[in-house]
Amino acid sequence: MTIAEVSRKYEISADTLRYYERIGLIPPVNRTAGGIRNYTEADCSWVGFAKCMRGAGIQVEALIDYVALFQEGENSRDARKQILIEQRDQLQSRIQELQETLSRLNAKIEGYENGLAQVEEKLNK
Incomplete structure (x- = not known):
């Protein structure tokens, strides 16, 4: 998948995807001979993981550490x-x-709501 396709799929800007890769929030994405990012299903799984974790407020530093450790094996x-x-x-x-x-x-x-109910009761009397 191209960066534009991944961007649309996960509703993340291409700039954010590049940033995530640059800081190590997702592992490096393979590129075509022309240098264009070519996201695999595994890459997309990392994008989905990063989006989910960041959406929950998980610390960026912890996620970067996690990805680096994952790459160690x-x-x-x-x-x-x-x-x-x-x-x-x-x-x-x-x-x-x-x-x-x-x-x-x-x-x-x-x-x-209770206060409004009491005011309305007084008006109806």
Whole structure:
């Protein structure tokens, strides 16, 4: 696939894809004889992984470390797993914080709705 096709498929700009490759967020993409990026299914899997992880707020540095370790091979398996565990734990903490924020917002909204109901009752009397 060309960079334009991958860009459309994953709704990521071509500049972002180039940036991801340059900083090591995805492994280097093979190129044609003319130097044009030629994304394979494996490359697309890395793009999808990067997009998903970044969308969840996973740290760029952790993902770069993960990709570098992956490229080292099987010897880095435990280190890669540890990165994923650490990032999962941080994500779970953020989810809990977001849930607490959502609960507070819902309580505030409910307060407004109950307050409006009381005002409407007084108007109808």
